[in-house]
Amino acid sequence: MTASKLYILDTNVLLHDPKCLFEFKEQDITIPMTVLEELDDIKDRKKTVAQEARFAIRAIDNILSAANSPTQITKGVRIMLPGIDRETPLGKLSIFPDHELGARQGFLPADKNKDNQIINCALHLQATNPHRDIILVTKDINMRLKALGAGLLKVEDYRTDQLISDLDLLPAGHQKIEGNFWDRIEQVDSYRDGDRTYHRVNREMLPHTYPNEYVYDDSKDFAARTISIEDDKVVLLDLGYSHLMQQNCWGITPITLYQAFAMQSLLDPTVDMCLLNGAAGSGKTLIALACALEMVIEQKRFNKIIVTRSTPPVAEDIGFLPGTEEEKMTPWLSSIHDNLEAMHEHDERPQSSVKYAIEKANIQFKSLNFIRGRSIQDAVVIVDEAQNLTPQQLKTIITRCGKGTKMICLGNLAQIDSNYLTALTSGLTYIVERFKGFEGSANVHFEGIFRSRLARYAEEHL
Incomplete structure (x- = not known):
């Protein structure tokens, strides 16, 4: 037939x-x-x-x-x-x-x-x-x-791997509770484990929450992260608003609560993958790099930082550029250098400080072509411009992560350069939705633009 x-x-x-x-x-x-x-x-x-x-x-x-x-x-x-x-x-x-x-x-x-x-x-x-x-x-x-x-x-269009029909349905990684959270709680079971405080509340308070979603209210006092979901209960890790905003990594402190959420997930050893998405200038790369330097140099939890990204089509074949692989990739990873310079701009010798950070943290710039087939151990892997990768490409990168490796994916779904990807079919969108229920992954959508008032106006009006 x-x-x-x-x-x-x-x-x-x-x-x-x-x-x-x-x-x-x-x-x-x-x-x-x-x-x-x-x-x-x-x-x-x-x-x-x-x-x-x-x-x-x-x-x-x-x-x-x-x-x-x-x-x-x-x-x-x-x-x-x-x-x-x-x-x-x-x-x-x-x-x-x-x-x-x-x-x-x-x-x-x-x-x-x-x-x-x-x-x-x-x-x-x-x-x-x-x-x-x-x-x-x-x-x-x-x-x-x-x-x-x-x-x-x-x-x-090919939409078999499109998990959502509207970007508004994409999980933001955080939800705001109107008013004061504790005023709405009738029953809570609080307990401590080491230096952490947990609260077990009725699930009806947070019916749509998922693992590692951040929860906060209007009081600028309560902030927590969903740790687990039981039959009719939700377990929250109490983070404390003031404590979140006082975090400091490599001299960088968060400006917004969203940046603080990202910093908390990046530093948390129980979170294996952090997905940070938001507008250009919202601080994704700066926060990710500052936390990576903190974890490698100060805390010595990892041995190196590997940075990669999707290169523009004209530069996919990096062979025409002179030098080593790192030198070939440098033009396409200039955002990393820009942020390193911004972190050390007040140093007496900024360029020497940048060079020191690159050498001390063993920062390696890798092409996606050379990531395939590897097993990466004890490293922080930063994938920049992840919105330009297909679901298959991101899967290839994530499955390279071996023991003791933390993955950080950065992207802006409003700036897709690929000829055949949209915000709905981007690998970043796919991964955010697919990993929503995974206890080892956290997603944070950044809001606000802090690069400059010019960048903020352009993002809002162009």
Whole structure:
């Protein structure tokens, strides 16, 4: 029986989620030859998506290896789920030789324009399969507009890994209780464990809280963090508003309560991963770097600081830059140097202080290309510009963390540079939502901009 739908996948879908071939259930998938050519062009380059390209090619090969002849590849090979679910019925995967279409009336000019070639493939299949829904799936907004304008009836974004429908639904990592928290409490069980004070309150007071969410009220006295959720009770760690605001790391103290929450989670040894997101100039990098220096140099809890980020497309191949890997990455991690200079601007010899901090904390600038395959031990890993990473890329980085490693992801969902990511499909959004219930992860959304009044006005009005 022929599937009612035929999905045509663009290259960026396979790069965004190399496992997407198993996400279309009983419906059929076709991959234009042009897409395979693009994957082949990407897989050998030193790009952050090169591994995704290779993974996608292997997944396609594993499915098509069951074909008995080239004809079956063009007609379709049944997709089999790996592992114990192999009996689950899925659709067929085929390769469409779109290079044979040539120039046809009503088609887009395709000379050296691979997007047009893929759109033409979809238009041809729509014309020759009138009884099936032909659907082009692409992360490229402009390509979707072009396809609709060319007469393609159905074009979709790939949203299988999109966990929320609106950014307003993304957990902020903190919630405010109106009025005085204690005035609303009828019953509380308070106890101490070492130097920490805990409160067990009825869950109806905080029905939607989750592990490591921060809770505060209007009194500027109460501030706590949700530690665990029992059947009808919530256990809170009392932090104290004044104590939070008096924290000091490498000479940096928090300006806002949100920065104080972030600093508390960064310094807490029970939290393995901190996700800090917020507008440009809200202090994410400064707070993260100050805490990292404190933990490595002063507290000696870690041996080094590893800093990495998603480089702009023009610089994904860092090989053209001179010097070592750290020197090649320096232009793309200048924000780290800027914040180090800001922390030592009042020193007698600021540049010497910056150099001392880099050497003493063993700060290493690494390309994402060289993070893969490693097992990182006893280190603070700072991932800057995490909003430009796909869920698969962030998963690759997080799974590199070995024993005694703390992960810090920084990002601003309003500044996504990737060609096929949106705020809703960004890896940062995905990770924030996925780790919401994990007791070893804390998420804090920063509010307020402190870089300058110019930056604050620009963020609010542009």
